[in-house]
Amino acid sequence: MPPEPNYSSWFESIANPNERYKIDEVVYTDTEGGLLQVSHDIEALRQSPPEKWRRLFDERSHKTVWPFGSGVWGKKELVLPNISNKNIVSMYEGHTNLFWAERYGRQLGIEDLWIKLCGNTHTGSFKDLGMTVLISMVKEMLDRGRDIPAVACASTGDTSAALAAYAAAANIPAIVFLPRGKISVAQLIQPIANGAIVFALDTDFDGCMEIVKEVADKDGIYLANSMNSLRIEGQKTVAIEIVQQFDWNPPDWIVIPGGNLGNVSALAKGLDILIELGIIEKKPRIVCAQAHNANPLYKAYLRDFEVFEPMAAGTTLASAIQIGNPVSYEKAVDALRRYDGIVEEASEEELVEASVRADRTGLFNCPHTGVALAATEKLVDREIIRPGDRVVIISTAHGLKFVESKVKYHEMRLDNIDSKWANPEISLPADYGLVRDRMLREIDSRFKGNVR
Ligand SMILES: *Cc1c(COP(=O)(O)O)cnc(C)c1O
DSSP states (O other), rough: OOOOOOEEEEEEEOOOOTTEEESSSSOOTTTTSSBBBEEEEEEHHHHHHHHHHHHHHHTTTTOTTTTTTSGGGGHHHHHHHOGGGGOOOOOOOOOOOOEOOOHHHHHHHSEEEEETTTTSSTTTTTHHHHHHHHHHHHHHHTTOOOOOOOOEEEEESSHHHHHHHHHHHHHHOEEEEETTTTHHHHHHHHHHHEEEEEEEEOOHHHHHHHHHHHHHHHOOOOOSTTTSSSHHHTTTTHHHOOOOOOOOOOOOOOEEEEEESSHHHHHHHHHHHHHHTTOOOOEEEEEEEEEEEGGGHHHHHTTSSOOOOOOOOOSOOOOOOOOOOOOHHHHHHHHHHHTTTTEEEOHHHHHHHHHHHTTTTOOOOOOHHHHHHHHHHHHHTTTOTTOOEEEEEEEEEEGGGGHHHHHHHHTTTTTHHHHHTTTOOOOSOHHHHHHHHHHHHHHHHHHOOOOO
């Protein structure tokens, strides 16, 4: 066998590619304060032909050989090659299923519609994909003798859940800063259960972000937000996985909700490396979907990205994307330019309606997925997405983490939203006759003349 090429990766300034840092350095930004990215020795990776990569990734899928059975670490060479397998902290994240949304798609007039259920994972959101990489690297750095007292993040709820779980598994102290009262009960209980130090601050996400940057800067606490580009390396595997799930054929469209905009950047970065290695040729188009109440990227898009104005994010049921000053704005613009991108927005009513209607076809959507569904519906209506196109919508979290708004909808208690599809429970005495009458009436009214 020929010797394995020597793969390597490092941090690189986006603005100035000559500014580089070792992958085990504690560094988040370049000398100008701009974001870094992880870069790879593409020439070394190219020594293997595309067929070899495809075969290798397929062979590792769904096996238990440590750590390659993970959807992220199955692509270790493209993610973080220089880390010892014994330091990898993994819960076998990734490999989430693609749901063929046949019935919902038919309602929209498109047949080839798929929902990538990234919430079907350990902590219930795609954040696991990035956190396994970040915590593994922290463990590796500790192993190499670096002093890291704790790992911290600001969060709209899902990052903190992932951080707390992976840190607990690795026995590394975790600190989370949450905007008080702005996250769901499920999201709050996750870091509490996992033993993280949980701060609920009287501010919004952007305010928590300021605090975490300060403790990272002044107290040497390791920053776990997505401005840490290690997270992006894990999250980019979602693109690789989608393509792999279609036998290495890219879809026409990928629709993704965006808040801090790390994930849309990650999606593009995953596609980039597939193209660079010749694993795919066709480029899907990317749609980033924002809630109307927190839509700085959408507003910039309307002006061809010539001006960017951070905003104070208004309240949205899509609380994980209630962000007015996205850290990864520049990366996202770059990503959208490379993938002929579109930014679309959804009002509260639109995101709830889309999510609820899709639920009726067997899904169980979180509000952020609702934003992506609503954006897709608009693009289909405008005939930008065509009936024959293959479309993948990224569902970012499990609906069970966000039941509060769903409960309110079905109890018809959501402000300014008429709960057209409300399906409240029916309370009756335990009497056969009453139950039977009502049952038959319900079957009749709900399913008669319905297109199945
Ligand atoms: C974090 C998160 C997002 C947004 O991802 P960004 O990288 O911040 O754009 C969307 N949906 C859910 C459920 C999330 O947890």
